[in-house]
Amino acid sequence: MDMIDPSSTATGKSAPRRREITIFREASAPTLDESEMMELNNSEVATAGIAKLRDSGLDDGYVLKCLFRSPDADGFSLTYAWFKGNYALPPHKHNTACLYYVISGEIHMGKEVLGAGDGFFLPAGAGYSYSAGPDGVEVVEFRDSSHFDIAIADASAASWERLAKICENNRELWKSQRPPVRIPQV
Numbered sequence: 001m002d003m004i005d006p007s008s009t010a011t012g013k014s015a016p017r018r019r020e021i022t023i024f025r026e027a028s029a030p031t032l033d034e035s036e037m038m039e040l041n042n043s044e045v046a047t048a049g050i051a052k053l054r055d056s057g058l059d060d061g062y063v064l065k066c067l068f069r070s071p072d073a074d075g076f077s078l079t080y081a082w083f084k085g086n087y088a089l090p091p092h093k094h095n096t097a098c099l100y101y102v103i104s105g106e107i108h109m110g111k112e113v114l115g116a117g118d119g120f121f122l123p124a125g126a127g128y129s130y131s132a133g134p135d136g137v138e139v140v141e142f143r144d145s146s147h148f149d150i151a152i153a154d155a156s157a158a159s160w161e162r163l164a165k166i167c168e169n170n171r172e173l174w175k176s177q178r179p180p181v182r183i184p185q186v
Contacts, residue, residue: 024068026080035066037077039149041095046152049090049160056164057171061087070146077148079141083132084174088166091129091153096145098122103140105180106133116183127153135180 032038042050050058061084068078083089101119109130114120119139122128155163 022068024078026065026067029065029067029080032064032066032079035069037066037069037079037147039147041149041151043154045154046090049155049163050152052160052164053090053167056167057174058167060084060171060174061167067140073146074144075146077143077146079143080138081141082136082138082179084136084170084177085132085134086166086170087132087136087174088163089129089131090155090163091127093125093127093151093153094122094148095124095151096143096148097124098148099142101140101142103138104182105135105137107131107137107139108133133180136177138179138182 040047063080063082065080066077067080068076070076099119099121102114102116104116107114107118107130109120109128113133
């Protein structure tokens with residue numbers, strides 16, 4: 001559909017501006033790594049901690065996809081995340097605000113349990129962490145930016161060891177686990 005640019009009426013000229021619908025599909029979405037949408041911004045301590053988690057099975061515990069990314073630097077993006085059963089995100093923050101929406105499963109965040117239809121808003125720079133419930137959790141992340149960073153917090157050796165143990169204990173489950181059943185909300 002062609003739209004008339006309202007700013008062109010001041011000159012008496014009409015310049016058509018094209019607006020198009022953009023369709024995206026989860027099945028053909030690139031991984032977050034492939035999209036190069038998220039930039040790692042970690043210290044040496046956090047990088048070493050993540051390497052320990054990877055050795056313990058971390059990469060078997062999640063699927064991250066870029067569903068939509070605006071070509072504009074300050075455009076919107078939509079990310080899909082499936083964290084498998086008992087997956088624990090290390091404390092981290094992003095340089096952009098984000099709105100999280102639970103599609104299925106559970107998020108355990110402190111004493112709060114968020115299920116399908118629940119969500120939370122996180123301002124830029126706010127640190128957070130959560131764990132997936134026993135069946136895992138699927139979330140979508142809405143951002144008003146098409147590029148953002150992740151800065152994983154430094155942690156003690158004992159904290160990295162605790163997270164590595166979670167990976168080791170769930171690695172076999174993660175290899176065969178399917179996403180939680182999506183229950184329609186009324």
